[in-house]
Amino acid sequence: MSIEISAPPPQRTRAREAWAPEAVGALVIGALSLVAGVIVGVAWRYLAPPVHGVITVSGGQKAAYYENPETKGFVGQDGMFAVCGVVAAVLLALAAFFWFRRRAPIGVALALGGAGIGASYLAAWFGVWLGPGRGSVIASTNGVAANQVFDLPLNIGATGVIWLWPAVAVGLYFLLMLVFGPSDDPEQTAAQYEFPQWADPVDLTAPGPQDTRPEQHP
Numbered sequence: 001m002s003i004e005i006s007a008p009p010p011q012r013t014r015a016r017e018a019w020a021p022e023a024v025g026a027l028v029i030g031a032l033s034l035v036a037g038v039i040v041g042v043a044w045r046y047l048a049p050p051v052h053g054v055i056t057v058s059g060g061q062k063a064a065y066y067e068n069p070e071t072k073g074f075v076g077q078d079g080m081f082a083v084c085g086v087v088a089a090v091l092l093a094l095a096a097f098f099w100f101r102r103r104a105p106i107g108v109a110l111a112l113g114g115a116g117i118g119a120s121y122l123a124a125w126f127g128v129w130l131g132p133g134r135g136s137v138i139a140s141t142n143g144v145a146a147n148q149v150f151d152l153p154l155n156i157g158a159t160g161v162i163w164l165w166p167a168v169a170v171g172l173y174f175l176l177m178l179v180f181g182p183s184d185d186p187e188q189t190a191a192q193y194e195f196p197q198w199a200d201p202v203d204l205t206a207p208g209p210q211d212t213r214p215e216q217h218p
Contacts, residue, residue: 025104029111037119041126089169116166
């Protein structure tokens with residue numbers, strides 16, 4: 001009797017099949033994060049309160065000063081960036097949870113953190129670039145006469161608001177996975193911890209179907 005034993009698939013093939021959905025999920029969430037970074041930069045540029053400066057001329061030299069050094073515009077710019085970043089983080093976390101919670105839970109979590117940091121810095125740079133003077137105080141004073149008020153470039157004073165985006169995205173995603181995430185099948189979990197059972201013994205000396213020959217009569 002012959003017994004056919006099929007060879008298991010190669011280990012590399014199984015690893016590739018396991019990590020392919022994770023890579024796809026990470027790429028999708030990473031691309032969405034970069035797009036959201038551009039949108040947040042535009043929103044921050046036009047929603048943040050402006051900080052005004054004033055031009056003075058003394059001895060033929062032009063200098064720029066804050067119109068009101070105690071203005072709340074500095075805090076308002078940081079706060080508006082934080083609000084826009086949190087909104088983007090919440091939307092990305094919800095998208096990652098509803099689309100990839102079963103197919104790529106690890107990949108999207110890494111993308112929410114890593115791509116979230118890059119998207120937040122991209123939003124800050126793009127918003128400053130869109131603002132007055134492309135981020136340069138000297139460029140923003142071009143064409144401004146003496147004793148005239150102008151808008152200073154956007155600025156983030158509290159660097160921690162940049163890290164708020166990835167922190168909220170990852171935290172909300174893990175919270176959703178903890179509360180509403182897919183649970184393990186009880187039957188499958190119990191089967192994983194069952195002790196192996198011995199199969200019925202097989203008599204290897206018994207003749208198989210191919211070994212049976214018709215009896216020959218003299």
